Amino acid sequence: MLLSVDRINVFYGSARVLSEVSLHAKHGEVVSIVGRNGAGKSTMLKTIAGFLRPLTGAVKFDGEEISGRPPDQVARLGVRYVFQDKRVFTKLTVRENIELAAHAAKVRLIDAIDRVAQVYPKISMFLASKAGGLSGGQRQLLLIGRAIVGSPRLLLVDEPTEGLAAGAIEEVLRALELLRAEVSMVIVEQNLSVVSRFADRIYCMKEGHIATELSDLADVRNQAYLETYL
Amino acid sequence: MISTLAYGLTVGGILYIISIGLSLTFGTMRIVNFAHALVYTLAAYILVTSMHVLGVGFFLSAIIAVAAVIPLSYVIERFVIRRLYGQSIDYAIIATFAVLLIGVDAIKWIWGAVPIPLSDPVGASFSLLGVELPVYRFIIILISLLIFAGLELFFGRTVVGKIIVAGLEDKEALASLGINVDKYFAVAFTLGSCLAALGGVLYAPITAINPYMGFQVLLICFAVVVVGGMGSIRGTFVAAFALGMVMSITGRFWGPAADTMVFVVLGLVLIVKPIEA
Amino acid sequence: MLNATLKILQKFDLLVIAVLFLLLAPIISMDRSIDFMIFCIFVLAYDLLYGYMGRLSFGHMLYLGVGAYAFALSGEYLAANVFLALLIAVGSGAATGLIVGPIVVRTTGACFALINLALNQLGYFLVLVAFSRWTGGEDGMSASFKRVGIFNFSNHTIVFCFTFACMLLVVFLVRRLTNSLLGILLRGIKENETRVKFLGYDTFVIKMAAFILSTTLSAFAGALFIINYSYVTTSFIDPLRSVEVIFACLIGGAGSVYGALAGGVGYKLISNYLPNYIQRWEMFLGVVLLLLVFKFRSGVWGYVAAFVKRCDRPAEETKSHPEVSR
Numbered sequence: 001m002l003l004s005v006d007r008i009n010v011f012y013g014s015a016r017v018l019s020e021v022s023l024h025a026k027h028g029e030v031v032s033i034v035g036r037n038g039a040g041k042s043t044m045l046k047t048i049a050g051f052l053r054p055l056t057g058a059v060k061f062d063g064e065e066i067s068g069r070p071p072d073q074v075a076r077l078g079v080r081y082v083f084q085d086k087r088v089f090t091k092l093t094v095r096e097n098i099e100l101a102a103h104a105a106k107v108r109l110i111d112a113i114d115r116v117a118q119v120y121p122k123i124s125m126f127l128a129s130k131a132g133g134l135s136g137g138q139r140q141l142l143l144i145g146r147a148i149v150g151s152p153r154l155l156l157v158d159e160p161t162e163g164l165a166a167g168a169i170e171e172v173l174r175a176l177e178l179l180r181a182e183v184s185m186v187i188v189e190q191n192l193s194v195v196s197r198f199a200d201r202i203y204c205m206k207e208g209h210i211a212t213e214l215s216d217l218a219d220v221r222n223q224a225y226l227e228t229y230l
Numbered sequence: 231m232i233s234t235l236a237y238g239l240t241v242g243g244i245l246y247i248i249s250i251g252l253s254l255t256f257g258t259m260r261i262v263n264f265a266h267a268l269v270y271t272l273a274a275y276i277l278v279t280s281m282h283v284l285g286v287g288f289f290l291s292a293i294i295a296v297a298a299v300i301p302l303s304y305v306i307e308r309f310v311i312r313r314l315y316g317q318s319i320d321y322a323i324i325a326t327f328a329v330l331l332i333g334v335d336a337i338k339w340i341w342g343a344v345p346i347p348l349s350d351p352v353g354a355s356f357s358l359l360g361v362e363l364p365v366y367r368f369i370i371i372l373i374s375l376l377i378f379a380g381l382e383l384f385f386g387r388t389v390v391g392k393i394i395v396a397g398l399e400d401k402e403a404l405a406s407l408g409i410n411v412d413k414y415f416a417v418a419f420t421l422g423s424c425l426a427a428l429g430g431v432l433y434a435p436i437t438a439i440n441p442y443m444g445f446q447v448l449l450i451c452f453a454v455v456v457v458g459g460m461g462s463i464r465g466t467f468v469a470a471f472a473l474g475m476v477m478s479i480t481g482r483f484w485g486p487a488a489d490t491m492v493f494v495v496l497g498l499v500l501i502v503k504p505i506e507a
Numbered sequence: 508m509l510n511a512t513l514k515i516l517q518k519f520d521l522l523v524i525a526v527l528f529l530l531l532a533p534i535i536s537m538d539r540s541i542d543f544m545i546f547c548i549f550v551l552a553y554d555l556l557y558g559y560m561g562r563l564s565f566g567h568m569l570y571l572g573v574g575a576y577a578f579a580l581s582g583e584y585l586a587a588n589v590f591l592a593l594l595i596a597v598g599s600g601a602a603t604g605l606i607v608g609p610i611v612v613r614t615t616g617a618c619f620a621l622i623n624l625a626l627n628q629l630g631y632f633l634v635l636v637a638f639s640r641w642t643g644g645e646d647g648m649s650a651s652f653k654r655v656g657i658f659n660f661s662n663h664t665i666v667f668c669f670t671f672a673c674m675l676l677v678v679f680l681v682r683r684l685t686n687s688l689l690g691i692l693l694r695g696i697k698e699n700e701t702r703v704k705f706l707g708y709d710t711f712v713i714k715m716a717a718f719i720l721s722t723t724l725s726a727f728a729g730a731l732f733i734i735n736y737s738y739v740t741t742s743f744i745d746p747l748r749s750v751e752v753i754f755a756c757l758i759g760g761a762g763s764v765y766g767a768l769a770g771g772v773g774y775k776l777i778s779n780y781l782p783n784y785i786q787r788w789e790m791f792l793g794v795v796l797l798l799l800v801f802k803f804r805s806g807v808w809g810y811v812a813a814f815v816k817r818c819d820r821p822a823e824e825t826k827s828h829p830e831v832s833r
Contacts, residue, residue, distance in 0.1 A: 051405075072405040072408050082406075087400055089395070089403065092392055092396060100393060100396055100409070101407050103393070104409045147407075313801060321800050323563060324753060324757065324800050325796070325800040327750065328796035329793065330793075332797075445747065449625065456618065486632065487636070493626070497625065
């Protein structure tokens with residue numbers, strides 16, 4: 001079991017946002033979390049990544065307990081969180097964005113750029129541009145590329161296709177598909193067509209808890225069926 | 231008029247050097263650091279002690295003073311600033327102000343409250359367009375330009391600098407890459423403190439050294455940082471020189487109003503561009 | 508049992524406060540207690556902004572000073588009538604609030620603190636230099652008044668009674684205000700201004716109201732100080748002294764009337780008696796301030812209140828939720 005989340009409860013102040021949530025992801029799996037806005041999906045990822053600490057419950061990564069550890073430590077253990085909103089370092093160039101990831105992962109910049117180019121070949125065209133000037137799709141791909149520098153074992157991706165046009169969505173999915181072999185993923189998504197194409201298993205979240213888990217591939221691939229769960 | 235302009239540039243240069251630290255600390259940690267003034271004041275006192283008591287020359291004393299504040303700045307960062315991360319900004323203001331109070335009182339205790347004058351370390355002056363200008367002032371301007379260039383290089387070319395620039399924008403993303411942001415912010419803080427110390431050392435011969443000199447300059451530096459944009463290094467540069475000019479020109483026509491005019495400008499800027507802090 | 512006693516005390520709190528202060532007076536001397544009470548009024552005025560609205564002003568001495576100088580100037584240049592001077596002082600405080608309010612009130616956090624400080628510096632400069640011909644600059648000016656009926660303010664007992672009554676009045680006023688809709692809205696703004704706006708309230712007007720109230724009461728306190736001292740100097744508008752009222756709020760506990768009073772008395776006791784025992788008492792103050800910020804956020808009153816709550820309801824869960832957001 002690569003990732004195991006065991007009955008965590010997370011609070012914002014005195015409001016409970018996650019209650020008794022358990023989920024897991026095996027090596028090589030792509031697990032998706034779906035649900036309405038406010039269901040707690042992003043909170044889930046943030047807790048796994050270490051940005052939030054659960055009051056009770058445990059998060060284990062590859063057998064090691066990581067709940068409560070600071071996010072940079074969790075990242076160094078091999079878990080990378082790809083933020084929502086396509087947040088890149090706008091004032092730095094694309095190359096410099098990757099450079100920071102390379103520095104953190106103690107990897108050579110050349111190798112890091114190659115790694116990013118594996119999933120997003122066009123990156124070499126933008127290396128010198130300021131990241132702030134990229135389009136949404138390009139940013140998302142830069143973020144994913146940045147996150148895989150240093151070969152993490154688990155990727156937590158928060159709404160990668162949000163706000164993107166169909167062409168950009170295809171590019172993002174292609175990149176994720178290429179990564180599938182080497183990195184396990186937990187993807188939060190609202191776009192059910194993406195989810196049903198891509199995920200191995202789906203968790204449906206509702207108001208801070210897991211309402212359903214769909215592990216039958218036939219169910220997962222059936223988008224119409226998924227929609228009944230939202 | 232020339233000497234007024236030259237003085238404006240001198241003051242601007244010093245304001246720039248001191249304000250960098252404030253801008254960095256606010257930009258990275260969202261903390262208004264009143265204790266910055268303490269580093270500035272203490273450096274001046276260490277400089278004077280080194281020169282008058284130990285008999286060391288100005289240049290070497292300056293280096294000693296700047297180096298000496300590094301441990302103090304580490305202590306402040308580690309035990310006060312770091313605890314204030316993410317907290318309400320009010321507590322940061324109060325806590326750092328408390329540190330300043332403690333420090334100023336300690337200075338009064340050790341050195342006494344009587345102002346200590348320090349003579350111009352260069353002593354020479356040169357002629358520009360028929361006006362006699364002290365060389366020392368020119369050196370200050372030069373140093374501030376060098377520092378600007380140095381910081382541009384640091385933030386633009388080195389990895390540490392780029393991490394700080396990235397951190398000014400989005401520190402969570404840095405953490406998600408596996409970077410221990412606190413460590414780098416501590417670097418930024420120490421850098422800022424050293425610059426404040428340098429500012430104190432450079433300004434010491436121009437003003438009488440007294441325990442409250444930090445207070446006097448702190449407010450103006452806040453004005454510089456707010457006008458220039460919190461966390462913007464280049465903005466601080468422009469604002470520092472602009473406000474330095476304001477002070478110098480105002481001072482020429484109505485001496486005591488120099489400081490006050492800066493606040494008028496600050497007020498105007500805040501009316502036009504209120505900043506969420 | 509404890510809870511019931513406290514409820515009764517709370518109902519008659521004005522009486523309790525009055526009694527406590529009357530007991531305090533002979534212990535610390537009547538003159539000192541006048542000073543204490545006026546300071547408490549200032550702390551209450553400050554707490555309106557800091558404790559209830561959540562805005563830290565670092566230059567509130569400005570408003571105190573405006574009141575003090577307006578009072579003295581009125582007596583010197585208009586008429587030696589105390590009540591006219593008081594009226595003018597209070598009016599000046601309100602006017603200042605009205606004029607600077609629109610700029611100041613729109614800011615929050617660091618900007619709010621700093622712009623108040625900057626304005627305070629400006630005021631200090633005006634009093635010290637620009638208008639020194641009238642204000643006496645560094646030397647200050649004296650303020651003496653003719654008696655009006657029984658109000659002969661050269662008699663300290665009269666000053667005491669007058670100040671005493673004023674303080675109780677201000678306590679009553681602030682308490683009524685903070686328990687009213689305005690108080691609730693202020694606290695709402697402190698927590699989340701956007702939400703209050705969404706409820707349909709014009710937060711600017713509310714903030715202005717609280718701000719002007721605070722400046723007016725501060726000016727009132729300023730004038731009272733001058734009634735007591737008969738002399739005004741620049742120390743009444745000195746920005747550095749703003750830390751006193753902040754300290755008092757923190758010590759007592761921001762956001763409660765009792766806290767403000769406790770803090771005001773507490774700070775004054777410290778500043779009056781501590782220098783006799785500890786020479787470097789300002790350093791000590793700084794250390795205590797740090798302790799307050801890091802360990803005792805809610806001040807003395809906050810601790811007492813929490814303690815009382817725990818005593819009365821031992822079964823209730825007081826576990827705090829350690830959500831750590833980095």
